[in-house]
Amino acid sequence: MPATLIERFKRQELSVFNSAMETLVAARTAELRKELALVVAQKQELELALQRKNQGQSQLETALSDAQLLHEISAMLIDENSIGELYQKLVEAATVIMRSEFGSMQRYDPTKGALQLIAQHGLDEEAVAYWQWVKPGRATTCGKALEVGERVIVSDFEACEFISGSEDLIAFRKAGVRAAQSTPLLTRNGRLVGMITTHWTSKQLPSARDLRLLDIIARQAADLIERNISAEALRNQAERLLEADRYKDEFLATLAHELRNPLAPIKNGLTLLRIGKPEQAPRVVDMMERQLGHMVRLVDDLLDVSRISSGKVNLKHERVMLKAVIDIAVEASHPLIQANEHNFKLAIPEADVWLYADATRIAQIVSNLLHNAAKYTPVGGHIELAAEVAGGDVLIHVVDTGIGIPAAMLPQIFKLFAQVDGSAERSRGGLGVGLALSKQLAEMHRGRIDVVSGGDKLGSTFTLVLPIAQAPGAAVMSAAAAAHTPSDERSLRILIVDDNVDAAETLGALMEEVGHSICVVVDSTKALAGALNFVPDVVILDLGMPYLDGFAVARQLRSEPGLGGVYIAALSGWGTDDDRRRTREAGIDHHMVKPVKLVEIVDMLSLVSAGNAAIASPR
Structure with a gap:
């Protein structure tokens, strides 16, 4: 076979072989690419799984860290007995959770409608004094949260609309505070009892995780404050009950003493009338009538206090002259003043002063004040009743040189059954209801009673303040005169x-x-x-x-x-x-x-x- 033919045949075979090989290589390459794609996909799945594992592990570690932190906080709270220290530790825990430099806890006072600072972390004395009380709407996160009733977060005070330009912003700058959040402390029935706040020195926006943990602290703080409020209420109630029981015992002992005092001379008077001479009768009868009047006064005072307390006293207002009312009071008090040989001075305005009041009750108030002065002024002491007009009021002063009132007792003097001194009270007589009754009656007339005293043995001054009224017209005077015309x-x-x-x-x-x-x-x-x-x-x-x-x-x-x-x-x-x-x-x-x-x-x-x-x- 010729060489050329052989070469051509070889080239053909080589071409066929190459073509077959290329086809085989292409097929194999496709298979390898599929396998490689599968490997890559498996690798990606493994990498994603590993990433998820790492994230899960990180979350578990974070959760474990949070749980350990909360456990440490709970253990810390359990070990602490002082309520103030508990508040302090909760504030410190909040600053740890929020990674903040400052923190504070406030208790809501419903009577003032404001937040009172009860614990803080990191704030200086000036800042503590400045934010001791915060009312709703103040240019702070806690003031805003109190106003809107929900959490308030400000990441930058300098860019906050309700803080910008305020005096609080100046104070924040001085304290080094740039951002803050305030979370209301709510009881399980939704009642506001306080606020917990964390502050940062730089711009800050807390994470959801941080706020979630803070809410746990806030729940513990709210429960703690609520328990403390309930405990305080129980302590106060117990103290009031103990005080009321003490007052009751003192009152019953005093009542028995006061009732026996007039009963003894009345009994003696009856004996004298039975065995004595006729000429003794006027003196004995006067004495018995005086002692009976004392008993009636005691009972009337008790009934009046009960009626006023239950709202069953109806005042009979009419136009009355001040002089007429004072004359009645002085007449009622004269026997006691005379018996103690007091030097009594009366000074009232010469011009007519009119009151629109219940004349009987006003006379009762003045008489009570005079009786009080006479009881606590030693024999031969001085008592003065002076009235003056000041603006639209008349001021009736009862001044004595008696035993005086200690400064610590002044706020208690008008309380029911209050006694300056138990033994002194019993030696002078009285149930401790006269001043309380007088104060209530004065307030029912839109007036008041003030008291000042220099202290032990320096006397006292009680001042009854009442609004004056215009004098009645001639027609009213004529009708009043006609009503008192004697008849057959x-x-x-x-x-x-x-x-x-x-x-x-x-x-x-x-x-x-x-x-x-x-x-x-x-x-x-x-x-x-x-x-x-x-x-x-x-x-x-x-x-x-x-x-x-x-x-x-x-x-x-x-x-x-x-x-x-x-x-x-x-x-x-x-x-x-x-x-x-x-x-x-x-x-x-x-x-x-x-x-x-x-x-x-x-x-x-x-x-x-x-x-x-x-x-x-x-x-």
Whole structure:
């Protein structure tokens, strides 16, 4: 075969071989590329898995770190007994979690509507004093959070709209504070009890993780403050109960003492009247009447305090002259002042000063102040009552040279049953209700009572301040004068119904002495029959009787046609507005409180006698 042909054949075979080899290489390369792609994909999966593992491990490490931190904080709180130290440690824990340079905790005071700083970390004394109290809306994160009721974060004070240009910003710069966050401390029922704040010296925006951990601290802080508030409330309640129990014991002992004081001379007076000479009677009777008046005053004061406390006192305002009111008070206090040989001085304005007030109650206030001065001023001391007009008020000063009031006792002097000194109080008499009652009555007249004292043995000055009123016109004066014009009187037929035989017979004897015809019934079941036989003009009826009380007897009397117009006056130991309402509902015309004064009965009978019974309807 020729050489050329052989070479051509070889070239053909080589070309076929090369082509086959290229095809084989291409196929193999494709296979390798697939395998390589698979390897790359597996590598990427492994790298992603490794990355996820690392992230998970990092998260676990972070969670473990957070858990350890919280555990350390919890252990730290458990080991601490002082509430102040607990607050301090919570603030320090918050600064650790938030990686901040400063921190603070505040307690919300609902009475002031403001936050009070109770713990802090890193702040200097000037900053602590400056932010001791923060009100809603102040140019701080805590003030803003208090206003909006949620967490407030400011990453840069210099760029904050509600802080810019404020005095607080100047203080922040001085303290080195650039950013802060404030988180409200809420109880589990959503009540705000405080605020926890962290501060940074540079721009800062806390992470979600940091805030999540801070919320755990905030929950512990809120629970701690709430427990402390509850504990304080319980302690205060316990202290109030102990104080009330002490007051109760002192009051009962004083009441027993005060009631025995007048009972002893009254008993002695009765003995003297029984065995003594007739010429002793006027002196003994005056003494007994004075001691009885003292007992009545004690009971009236107690009832008045109870009525005022329950809101059952209704003042009877009218235009009255200051001089008339003071005259009544001085007259009531004169026996005690005279008995202690006090030098008494009275100075009131010459010009008429008018009050729009309950004259009886104002006289009671002034009389209480005079009695108080007389009790605590030694024999021969000085007491002065001076009144002056200042602007639209009248100032009534009661000045004494008595034992004085210690400075520590001044804030307590108007509290119910308060006593400057227990032994001194009992030696001078009184229940410790007079000043408390006077203060309440003064405030009901839109006035007040002030007190100053130099201290032990330096006397006291009580000042009653009351608003003055314009003088009434001539028409009012004429009407008032006409209302007090005496009228003719006539003898009345009076039926007295009272199961207390002594009370009924002595009252009957008094009525006979002033010229009236009397019939006494001491059995309530026979009251109606007695009235039908006697046909009285007036029935004086005790309310608290066995079998038939006074209300039932009154209804019986009103049901009889022949007795329908009889005037019925009730006698009762109860004198509240509700008691008087009950007497009106029973058809009773007049309500008198025991022990009733003779003048009150005489006045009532005078009105009936003159045909003016309507004027004497229930008061």
